Amino acid sequence: MSNLLEVIELTKFFDMGRKHRVHAVENVSLSIAEKEIVGLVGESGSGKSTLGKTVLGLHDKTSGQVKFRGEVLPQKYQAKDFRRFATNMQMIFQDPYSSLNPRMTIGEIVGEGLKLHQNHDPSIVRDKVAVWLEKVGLHADHMSRYPHEFSGGQRQRIGIARAMILEPEFVVCDEPISALDVSVQAQVINLLGELKESMGLTLLFIAHDLSMVRYVSDRMAVMYLGSLVEVGKADEVYFDPKHPYTQVLIGSNPEPDPELERSRPSTAIQGEIPSPVNVPAGCRFANRCPKVMDVCKSITPQLIPLKDIERKVACHLYT
Amino acid sequence: MSSVTAANSASLLEVEDLAVEFDTYGGIVQAVRGVSFSVEEGKTLAIVGESGCGKSVTVQSMMGLIPMPPGRITSGSARLKGHEILGRTIVNGKEIRGSEIGMIFQDPMTSLNPTMTIGDQIAEPLQVHRGYSYKKAFNEAIRLLEMSKIPEAAKRARQYPFEFSGGMLQRAMIAMAIACKPSILIADEPTTALDVTIQAQILDLLQDLQKETGMAVILITHDLGVVARMADEVAVMYAGKIVEHGMVDDVFYRSAHPYTLGLKEAMPTNDPSLQHELKPIEGSPPDLFSPPQGCGYCARCPYAMQICNRQQPDDTFLAKDHFSRCWLHHVSSSNKPDQLYFKEEAK
DSSP, X not given: OOEEEEXXXXXXXXXXXXXXXXXEEEEEEEEEETTOEEEEEOOTTSSHHHHHHHHHTSSOOSEEEEEETTEEOOSSOOHHHHHHHTTTEXXXXXXXXTSSOTTSOHHHHHHHHHHHHHOOOHHHHHXXXXXXXXXXXXXXXXXXXXXXXXOHHHHHHHHHHHHHTTOOSEEEEESTTTTSOHHHHHHHHHHHHHHHHHHTOEEEEEOXXXXXXXXXXXXXXXXETTEEEEEEEHHHHHHSOOXXXXXXXXXHSOOSOHHHHHHSOOOOOOSOOOOSSSOOSSOTTTTTOTTOOGGGGTSOOOOEEOSSSSEEEXXXXXX | OOOOOOOSSSOSEEEEEXXXXXXETTEEEEEEEEEEEEEOTTOEEEEEOOTTSSHHHHHHHHHTOSOTTTEEEEEEEEEETTEEOTXXXXXXXXXXXXXXXXXXXXXXXXXXXXXXXXXXXXXXXXXXXXXXXXXXXXHHHHXXXXXXXXXXXXXXXXXXXXXXXHHHHHHHHHHHHTTTOOSEEEEESTTTTSOHHHHHHHHHHHHHXXXXXXXXXXXXXXXXXXXHHHOSEEEEEEXXXXXXXXXXXXXXXXXXXXXXXXXXXXXXXXOGGGOOOOOOOOSOOOOTTSOOSSOTTTTTOTTOOHHHHHSOOOEEEEETTEEEEOGGGSTTOOOOOTTSOOOGGGX
């Protein structure tokens, strides 16, 4: 399998006034193979969404490269770049309430991409929108309604139809299910799974629900304060986490099994994710890490492959 | 320490047949339609269900937090240590809200007053309910912040909510809720807005405080993982009614209602040997403007029978504390799906 998308040492800083910068994403390298689902997990403020948006060009890159099918994407997108790449790369947003324009009908929202990118005549656009609404489990006659007439799960389906109608190859799903009820989450996940199968999609699936990410993804990447700390096969990372942060994250995830929960020791970690404005020197997790060593506070560990298993970990314990 | 001296037989809180409705432009919404449960001292009851099923309205009506109008409690009673609390604010000379029952909310960012320091906000209930002087109340607030494991409590008490992170605010809100040593703490989705690592910290804190003070906790959540971790008893709500109630092991390992089963199967299991496909619950909850005549779940239920559409099922007890409200448990129902738990003789 060849890599569809390659992220090479991608960095995104946001300037806050003259003195401060937010180190939202720093030096992240990640490759995504064709038809693969990569799950990206981490706490809020770890830079997951910024990474997703920077990859798609919604943010300018501070440094580093993103390659799509071997072609280097522009550092700063112009209108013509969006026009060119948006047909290949799309995004599904987290909040189904604020990501749909309340003054546009569903037909206009879903059809807008087609109208902009492929210049179809209105009747073709309407037919295609109807097909896609049916595909995501809505009705064609919903086309003339407005977003407020739909529930959260239905809105998320509209967001999915809007992203998929251009038949992109690569889609970033930014927490597509976190605003939904459990019963509806499964509907949306299964819908994404079906579309992935039928369209041969490649997905970057951003979420903080670890069990769902394990369920959905082929590989899992764990992010902490702007950098990747662990990358590997989703099941293996989940059941045998190597990086102390991944261990904490997975240990904190309550599982729907009372006996297991009773037998599990409390693994709550003290402290919170530090501000990305003043990033500590050395390993970024050092001040919360239960296994911290002296070297962690001065030298930043690199994401390196482990010897025996297919896994990359950024931790001095493994160097 | 709460000074509860209720007779052993009676529960700390007993809610019976509670029904709440709201007048809206679209008609009357029957948000809660006859809910009964009880809470024991020092125990945790989890109320589970999807949004709009009436979880929050149930507890808000006990606290007197339902705006009336448009809200209306149409029937039912809630007795705290034997005294009726519905529609009242004072029981036994103590105010219910904030003093007998403490409450923490889902969104700590919007539930605190942005113009008051954290310490003043925690001190307020002590001044109001206990008649403490400001100084005494503020010092107590610092002690409560320490109890909630906020570092540098004395300094933090003089800060404003915007200077706190989400997890810290939730700790401050817990400190405020337990300030007057309530006998019941209601936690309405206390960790839904938080990351898993912070969630684990807050859940640990709630458990520690419960052990220390002996208070009962009513935990409202839709996360079955949190339920498994925290609850002694579970009540599963759907469309304004409790459809299954039991000890946590009963509900998880001997699920007897199709909705409980549906919730479980919609979540990924974490057992690698048990990789199952996610089974969503198709459709959406019924419209409570005109609730269905029969079982509220019947339109989404894979085992629905003709009777389900026409008539409300009764509670069927499967164990002393375990009941399910479903027609499948009726003696004359021949349909007994394997996935559900039935009484031995019923099989």
